[in-house]
């Protein structure tokens with residue numbers, strides 16, 4: 576048998592590859608994770624917990640596999656999970672949705688966002704995005720063919736200028752993407768802000784696509800409000816969420832999109848052909864988890880509050896100026912006191928010489944220069960990890 580030669584570089588060079596795929600760079604966050612492994616650094620870059628998932632969700636997944644729930648689930652999601660999602664949304668946000676016609680279970684919030692955008696965007700459509708933004712939203716816009724219109728969240732409280740937001744809405748606006756609680760800033764959008772956004776969306780006949788994956792990580796008496804719970808927004812909102820962060824199972828890849836029936840039927844079409852469906856036994860486990868008692872969510876929030884306070888103290892002690900987050904599990908910092916030329920140089924120094932990985936702020940901005948003196952740290956970590964990070968970071972001033 577003769578083996579086929581590997582395609583030569585010249586063949587690959589002569590085939591024109593996707594312009595869309597070529598226009599986005601590799602995820603900086605995942606690159607930092609690789610560098611963290613290479614240098615044996617503590618990974619405070621990527622947002623995944625290093626502590627165990629709740630025993631009850633793991634047992635539910637084990638039972639589901641033992642019970643042979645091992646074949647394709649219904650493409651838009653196992654009924655048990657869709658019912659649990661609808662019950663929880665009604666319980667926590669007072670929004671009632673029909674699990675048969677308004678929910679699509681996807682492969683994580685990531686796929687829910689991509690499928691949702693692909694379901695609603697046409698050539699020439701614009702989406703309004705607050706920046707700094709979660710880095711996936713840029714490629715999501717490109718993949719779906721939407722033109723992003725960026726509106727700045729201003730330091731230090733990450734508020735937006737209402738006139739700037741007003742100006743970003745125009746005849747081509749199809750949707751605004753919200754992320755509350757917000758990655759990377761920790762901003763939790765207030766009722767007043769959401770009502771202002773509602774008025775703009777109604778005026779422009781635009782949709783709200785809201786990513787609420789950090790809904791249970793809210794601090795200092797803050798409150799997470801789903802845009803769908805704002806009067807007048809339910810019928811123009813796609814709500815995205817996932818098991819990933821709330822139940823510490825980022826590798827399970829189960830998320831969902833909640834939307835009015837006509838929009839859901841389009842999301843389901845995209846989702847079906849993109850992925851067929853999310854892992855069937857893990858959907859069953861999700862159905863059990865979404866029915867955890869209020870105690871679970873209260874404890875989760877308390878534990879994250881303690882981690883946030885610990886991480887703030889560690890970073891301030893090490894010389895960072897911190898933007899105190901009101902939600903989610905990241906701290907954005909101002910690194911200008913360290914005197915490095917930019918965030919990427921500083922992040923490389925941190926990972927290779929100090930042994931701590933963080934995310935360069937530039938990856939959250941459309942114009943990298945805007946984040947060149949910022950760095951983001953994740954604090955979804957055990958006390959042992961945070962203590963070791965603290966020990967390492969204490970060497971920072973001496974090495975800078």
Ligand SMILES: Cc1ncc(COP(=O)(O)O)c(C=O)c1O
Pocket residue numbers: 622682683684685686709754758786788816817818819825828829830
């Ligand atoms: C705002 C936001 N949305 C979505 C995701 C990814 O969600 P999933 O793992 O469910 O795809 C992340 C992960 O960091 C995130 O920060």
